[in-house]
Amino acid sequence: MALGVDYAAQQCSVARTLEVVGGRWTLLIVRDCFFGVRRFTDLREHLGVSRAVLSERLTHLVDDGVLARVPSGEREAYELTAAGLALWPVVVALLAWGDDHASPDGPRRLFSHAACGTDLDRTGRCPACGTSPAPYDVETRPGPGSSGPQGPSRVSAALQERRRLLDPI
Amino acid sequence: MALGVDYAAQQCSVARTLEVVGGRWTLLIVRDCFFGVRRFTDLREHLGVSRAVLSERLTHLVDDGVLARVPSGEREAYELTAAGLALWPVVVALLAWGDDHASPDGPRRLFSHAACGTDLDRTGRCPACGTSPAPYDVETRPGPGSSGPQGPSRVSAALQERRRLLDPI
Numbered sequence: 516m517a518l519g520v521d522y523a524a525q526q527c528s529v530a531r532t533l534e535v536v537g538g539r540w541t542l543l544i545v546r547d548c549f550f551g552v553r554r555f556t557d558l559r560e561h562l563g564v565s566r567a568v569l570s571e572r573l574t575h576l577v578d579d580g581v582l583a584r585v586p587s588g589e590r591e592a593y594e595l596t597a598a599g600l601a602l603w604p605v606v607v608a609l610l611a612w613g614d615d616h617a618s619p620d621g622p623r624r625l626f627s628h629a630a631c632g633t634d635l636d637r638t639g640r641c642p643a644c645g646t647s648p649a650p651y652d653v654e655t656r657p658g659p660g661s662s663g664p665q666g667p668s669r670v671s672a673a674l675q676e677r678r679r680l681l682d683p684i
Numbered sequence: 685m686a687l688g689v690d691y692a693a694q695q696c697s698v699a700r701t702l703e704v705v706g707g708r709w710t711l712l713i714v715r716d717c718f719f720g721v722r723r724f725t726d727l728r729e730h731l732g733v734s735r736a737v738l739s740e741r742l743t744h745l746v747d748d749g750v751l752a753r754v755p756s757g758e759r760e761a762y763e764l765t766a767a768g769l770a771l772w773p774v775v776v777a778l779l780a781w782g783d784d785h786a787s788p789d790g791p792r793r794l795f796s797h798a799a800c801g802t803d804l805d806r807t808g809r810c811p812a813c814g815t816s817p818a819p820y821d822v823e824t825r826p827g828p829g830s831s832g833p834q835g836p837s838r839v840s841a842a843l844q845e846r847r848r849l850l851d852p853i
Binding site for chain 1: 715785
């Protein structure tokens with residue numbers, strides 16, 4: 516993939532992962548898929564990225580086995596594959612660092628264990644259950660650092676409510 | 685920073701983190717700093733990146749508070765700051781995903797808890813102690829997926845041995 520060529524000589528799993536998800540916008544697309552975004556149009560509006568760039572990134576993510584194209588009514592939608600769902604700890608780690616180091620008003624989003632309602636800790640573990648719930652068992656809601664909807668997109672509106680990860684927006 | 689401008693509208697801690705560490709090569713520089721690489725020349729040789737790109741990335745990482753320039757004999761060296769050390773869970777998550785999805789021969793590197801010698805699990809926790817050791821308490825060694833030293837660099841040679849993270853190379 517575009518960013519991968521020069522990483523190829525790096526015999527390291529960090530480098531190999533970045534070959535797949537290190538490209539500009541790529542991890543933000545993956546994040547949006549965890550939030551339940553599935554349609555090209557919604558991704559484009561929510562990310563504010565050009566059609567051409569988004570299309571190229573999605574093609575790579577499908578080719579690399581992170582996303583799958585699935586039918587959705589008369590259109591196509593994108594879903595995380597098992598390999599894509601396995602990126603949840605990467606997203607959690609990026610969220611935690613950003614909350615601590617780039618969000619002076621506190622976390623922008625909060626995450627809780629759907630099964631018991633307890634807020635997850637910063638490593639994605641449920642302190643009540645002692646487990647790290649899979650994304651489909653996690654709910655998210657705006658946190659104290661949130662500054663409300665980002666523009667008029669459907670996705671921004673949906674993310675103002677408490678919702679379960681992966682539930683289609 | 686270069687990649688950040690277009691992420692700025694994304695009110696999300698994933699996006700803010702990627703503004704700091706999402707640029708090409710940036711997380712590989714951070715990974716090398718965890719491995720104990722400190723000198724510009726060593727980073728350049730080990731990463732195979734141009735002097736200009738490396739210099740620009742290091743300047744951003746210093747400006748963003750992830751690395752600090754420190755004196756080292758007659759030269760300067762780079763060290764992870766507290767904010768930089770806090771990226772360890774991000775590196776661990778990227779390592780785990782790459783080991784699972786892009787390393788058919790098994791993990792390229794293994795990590796163990798220096799205090800007790802137990803191998804860390806894929807989330808960076810020590811199963812014996814039930815804690816997630818800080819990087820200075822972690823040792824690394826080549827794993828079954830390693831294919832030996834990458835070229836003749838000092839860093840590649842050092843990484844063939846068991847060594848403690850952050851110990852200067």
